[in-house]
Amino acid sequence: MTRPADAPPAEPELSRFGRPVRWVHGVVGVLMLVCILTAAALYNSSLQVLVGHRRVVELVHVWCGFALPVPIVVGLAFGSYRADLRRLDRFTRHDWRWLRSRTRRDGRIPVGKFNAGQKLNGSLSAGSIAVLLVSGTVMQATGLAPLAWRTGATLMHDWFALAVGLLVVGHVWFALRDPLALRGMRTGTVPARWARSEHSAWAAEFDEPRD
């Protein structure tokens, strides 16, 4: 990778993501990727016939799936992670306006640490992951639930997997379009100027006097 010469930053950097958040994001990302790739091989006919080894692919998929929520739960031990979860959870009236607005990126609607799209993506992903975990468990542990549920679990697992796939594609799409946001998740900091244009209300929190 070539990077522009490391001139001393004229612009201050704001700390955006703590180490626990970045680690959880990274580990979940890798597990999610493995789950998606193995799911594709299990689900798509042409891929399945190409890859084969159904037992092995299935085992990898199942165990990565069960492992996926672990870092999310472990993260709860860290205050900075919990603080970000709280921010993702809360929707203000500005968020609803932001979602409806056609000019949401022009900065006129104050955006906190996360914009409403990120909040929505976060909660939709979390809910879908939970459903995938539950339905996957029903599919796996056939003794736990009536057999009729297994058909329903398969159906839910399929549909929610499709939804999660689309959410991940959208997430990666927006991330790739914003190298500074991407850098923020990699290194933990973002330029103050970027923060002021993309997350003005959050950037302003840094200027408030501490009480």
Place this chain on the structure above:
Amino acid sequence: MPAGRRYCGVVTRPPHDPPEGAPVGRRVVLGLLGLGALGIVTGTRLQDGLSALLAPVQTRDPTGLASLLPLGNTFRFYSVTGAVDEADAAQYRLTVSGLVQQPGEHSLADLRAMPQTDLVRDFQCVTGWRVPDVPWAGVPLGHLLDLAGPAPEATAVRLTSFDGTYTESLTLEQARRDDVLVALRMLDGPVSHDHGGPVRLYVAPMYGYKSLKWLSGIELTRDVVPGYWEDRGYSVDGWVGSSNGRSDDPTS
């Protein structure tokens, strides 16, 4: 200049706790969980409705796009080994061996010249999906057994696949049923490679795993030799509706 605490040029001061507004995220998560739970419990009915609506489109969709949607009741393709090489139709041979008076080796043309049986039956997978009204055509397995003449001590048939791993078994009595086919055609065309072509087994009254794909060998044996999936816990006599702890409607 930001007024936060500074450390190595980075403003690290954790902004004070700002959350205000409604906990919408939590509601979305719980709502999805509820939806998922409802779907798991009522899914059978939901799936039946969906697939009754869409199966005719999906199984015959020439673009293949509909099959990308997880709509439940369409064929899903399972392969237990690595990629299975396609069999060259001209080179294909089906061998009949074991406890027989007349071991045989049949080419695709031989099989096509034999008496054919047409069936329209549902295909039910033990994992829950069911494809309604699939047209099948092929040689009754019983016909091939008659040609070979089982020895008196033969009681079972062992079926092998040219994928090198997949095996299945039937008792001689099961194998002689007239709804057990060495299938050459399904869905109004030759059996495609993904479906286990050029030649696969179709055991109409049993779960899909009994319908071995990429059939290449029929061997008569003294006893039933449990097949690939049976070694992994599935019932040897895989009757739809009365095995594997399931209660689906019978398919034949």
